[in-house]
Amino acid sequence: MRRLRGNTTAGLADQLVSAGANAATGLLVLPFLTPAHAGAVLFAIGVGYFAIGIARALVGDVLLTYSARYGDSERARQATDATKTAGAFGLIASVLAVVAWASGPSFLSELIWLAPFLPFVLVHDAGRYAFLSARRPERALISDLTYIGVQAVLLAVLLGAGFRDGAVFLCAWGAGGVAGAFSFLIRARINVFNIFGGNLRGWIRETRHLSGWMTATALLGQAQVQLVYTLVTGLLAPAALAMLRAAQYGLLMPAQNLQMAVSSLLVPRMSRLAGAGDVAGVSRLVRKALSATVLCGLVPVALSPLAGPLLDAILPKYADAGTIAFPVALQALIYLVQVPFTAALRGMQRVRSLFVQYAVFCVAQCTGLVLGTLWFDLRGAAAGMAFGSAVGLVVMIVLYRKALRRLAETGAAEPEAPEAITPTTVADETAGPTPVR
Numbered sequence: 001m002r003r004l005r006g007n008t009t010a011g012l013a014d015q016l017v018s019a020g021a022n023a024a025t026g027l028l029v030l031p032f033l034t035p036a037h038a039g040a041v042l043f044a045i046g047v048g049y050f051a052i053g054i055a056r057a058l059v060g061d062v063l064l065t066y067s068a069r070y071g072d073s074e075r076a077r078q079a080t081d082a083t084k085t086a087g088a089f090g091l092i093a094s095v096l097a098v099v100a101w102a103s104g105p106s107f108l109s110e111l112i113w114l115a116p117f118l119p120f121v122l123v124h125d126a127g128r129y130a131f132l133s134a135r136r137p138e139r140a141l142i143s144d145l146t147y148i149g150v151q152a153v154l155l156a157v158l159l160g161a162g163f164r165d166g167a168v169f170l171c172a173w174g175a176g177g178v179a180g181a182f183s184f185l186i187r188a189r190i191n192v193f194n195i196f197g198g199n200l201r202g203w204i205r206e207t208r209h210l211s212g213w214m215t216a217t218a219l220l221g222q223a224q225v226q227l228v229y230t231l232v233t234g235l236l237a238p239a240a241l242a243m244l245r246a247a248q249y250g251l252l253m254p255a256q257n258l259q260m261a262v263s264s265l266l267v268p269r270m271s272r273l274a275g276a277g278d279v280a281g282v283s284r285l286v287r288k289a290l291s292a293t294v295l296c297g298l299v300p301v302a303l304s305p306l307a308g309p310l311l312d313a314i315l316p317k318y319a320d321a322g323t324i325a326f327p328v329a330l331q332a333l334i335y336l337v338q339v340p341f342t343a344a345l346r347g348m349q350r351v352r353s354l355f356v357q358y359a360v361f362c363v364a365q366c367t368g369l370v371l372g373t374l375w376f377d378l379r380g381a382a383a384g385m386a387f388g389s390a391v392g393l394v395v396m397i398v399l400y401r402k403a404l405r406r407l408a409e410t411g412a413a414e415p416e417a418p419e420a421i422t423p424t425t426v427a428d429e430t431a432g433p434t435p436v437r
Contacts, residue, residue, distance in 0.1 A: 008265060011137035014128075014144055015261030019253075021148045022049070029169050032159065041166040044110040045173070048121065050222065051093040055122045057218035059086045060129030062207045065346045067133040068268035069275040079130040080190050081203035086126035088200055090119030110166045117174025120181040127184025132264045139187065146183040151176030213351035217358050224362045228369060232381060235373045243378060246321040247328040250307065251300045255332035258296060262289065262336075263343050270347020279408045282344055286400075289340035297333035304329035324382035331382075334389040341393075341400040348407060353399040361392030 026045055029038045059082045067078045097115040100108050124147060131140040154172040184190075204211070232241045266289055273281040308322025345354055365388025372384025 010141050011132070011265045012258075012261045014132075014137050014141040015257055015264070017141065017144045017148060018128075019257040019260075021144070021151070025151075025169070025173055028155070029166075032164050032169075033166065037166060040107050040110045041169055043107055044114045044166070044170055047097065047111065048114055048118065048173070051090070051118055052122065052125050053218055053222065054215065055086050055089045055093075056125060056129070057214040058089060058211045059122075059126045061214050061346070062210050063126070063129045063133040064264060064267040065271055065349055065351070066207055066210055067130070068135070068271040068347075072134075075130075075134060076188070078203070078206075079127075079188060081199045081206075082126050082130065083123055083185070083190060084200045085203045086122040087119045090122035093122075094118045110170060113167045113170035114174065117171075117177050121174065121177035124177050124180035124184060127181065127188065129264075130184070130188065133268050135265075135268050137265070142187075143180045143183045147176040147180030149176075150179040210349060210351050213355045217351070217355045220355070220358055220362060224358075224366070227362075227366060228385070231366065231369055231373070232378075235370065236378055236381070240378045240381075243318065243321040244324065244328075244382065246311070246315075246318045247307065247324050247382070250321075251304065251325060251329045252332045252335075255297065255300060255336055259335055259339050262293060262339050263346075266340065266343035267346045270344050271349070272347075274344075274348040274407060277407065279404060282347065282404065282407070286340040286344050289343070290337065293336040293339050294333075297336035300329040300332045301326070320378075324379055327379070327382040327386040331386045331389045334386070334393050338393050338396050341396045344400055345396070345403055348403050350399070350403045353403060357392060357395045357399055360395045361388060364388035364391035 026042055029041050029045075033041060063078070063082055067075045067082075070078065094115040097111045097118065101111040101115070104111075124143060128140045128143055131137065131143070151172045154175055155168070158168045158172065229241055232244055266285065269285060270282060273285065304325040307325035308319060311322050312319040342354070345351075345357075365385050368384025368387040368391075369381050370384070372380030372382070372387075374380070376383070
C-alpha cells in the first residue's frame with residue numbers, strides 16, 4: 001500500500017511538472033518578444049508538441065498498454081526498440097522541419113532552431129513512458145526534472161545576458177530534451193553511444209496491432225481540436241475563442257492533466273490484470289478509480305460559480321468567460337468520470353474500440369457545438385460541447401462493458417513472445433539489475 005501511494009504521488013507530481021513546463025514554455029515567450037515574432041516561435045513549439053503527440057501514439061501509449069504485461073528483461077528490450085523508433089521518427093521530423101524552413105513562408109522561420117533537438121525530445125518522451133509502463137513514475141519524474149532544470153538554467157542565463165530571440169527559447173527547450181534523453185538512456189542502461197540501437201522494424205511489427213489505431217486516434221484528436229477552434233472562430237468571432245480558451249485554461253485543462261496522470265498509473269495495472277484474464281480485478285480497479293475521479297471532477301463544478309467574480313476582479317476583459325464556466329466544468333467532470341473506463345479499454349488492448357468511441361465523440365461534440373452556437377451563441381456552444389462529451393462517455397461505458405464480457409468469455413493468456421528478441425542494452429539478464437525498473 002505504501003508503494004502504491006508513493007507511485008500515485010510520483011505519478012501526479014510527474015504530470016504536474018510536465019504540464020506546468022509545457023504551459024510555461026509557451027507563456028514565457030510572450031513578455032520577451034513582439035507578437036509577430038512570438039507567433040513564429042509559438043508555431044515552432046506547436047510543431048514540436050505535434051511531433052511528440054504522434055510519436056507518443058507510436059511509442060509511449062503502446063508501452064503503457066503493451067509492455068506492462070512483460071517481465072523486466074523483456075520490457076527492457078522493448079524500451080530499447082521503442083527508443084530507436086522514437087529517435088528515428090524524430091530524425092524524420094527534423095528533416096521535414098528543415099525542408100519547411102528552407103522552402104516555406106516567413107512564419108516557419110524558427111523551425112530551424114527546433115529541428116536539431118526533435119530526436120532527443122522524442123527519446124526523452126519515450127523514456128518517460130518506459131518508466132511509467134514499468135510502474136516507476138519516480139524515475140519518469142527525475143527525467144522530467146532534469147529536462148526542466150536544464151531548460152530553466154539556460155533561459156535564466158541567456159535572458160539575463162540580454163538575449164531576446166526565438167532561438168533562445170527553442171534552444172533552451174531542445175537542450176532540456178537532450179538532458180532528459182540522456183538521463184533516461186543512462187539510467188535505463190541503454191548504450192548512450194548507440195542512441196538509436198534497437199530493432200525498429202521489430203517494434204513496429206510487434207506493436208502494429210496497437211500503434212496503428214492509436215496513431216489514427218491521435219490524428220483524429222488533433223483534427224478535432226483544430227476543428228473546434230475553427231468553428232468557434234468562424235461561427236462567432238476570435239474573441240469568442242479567447243473566452244472559451246480562458247474558461248478551459250482555468251477549469252478543463254487541470255482536469256485533463258489529472259486525467260493523463262491517473263491514466264498513466266491505471267493503464268499498466270489494467271494491462272496486467274487483463275493479460276491474466278482477471279475480470280474481477282479489472283472491474284474492482286475501475287470502481288476504485290471511479291470513486292476518486294468523480295470526487296475530483298466535482299471540484300471544478302463546485303468552483304464554477306466563482307469564475308465570473310474572480311475574472312471580473314483580476315481579468316475584467318475576460319469576465320464573459322464566467323458565463324460558460326458551468327458547462328466547461330461539467331465537461332471536466334465527464335472527462336474524469338471517463339478515465340477508468342478508458343484505462344480499462346487500453347489495458348484490454350481494445351484500441352479499435354477507443355478509436356470508434358473517439359470518432360463518435362468528435363461527431364457528437366462538433367454537432368452540439370454548431371447547433372448550440374446557432375441557438376444560443378457561445379453559451380450554447382459550450383453546452384453543446386458538454387453534450388458531446390456526455391455522448392462520448394455513454395459510448396465508452398457501453399464499449400467497456402462489451403470488452404469486459406468478451407474478456408470473461410475468452411479469458412486472456414500472456415502475450416506471445418515477439419518474433420525477434422535481440423536485446424541491445426548494455427545490461428542483460430545476467431548483468432545485475434534490469435535496465436528499466
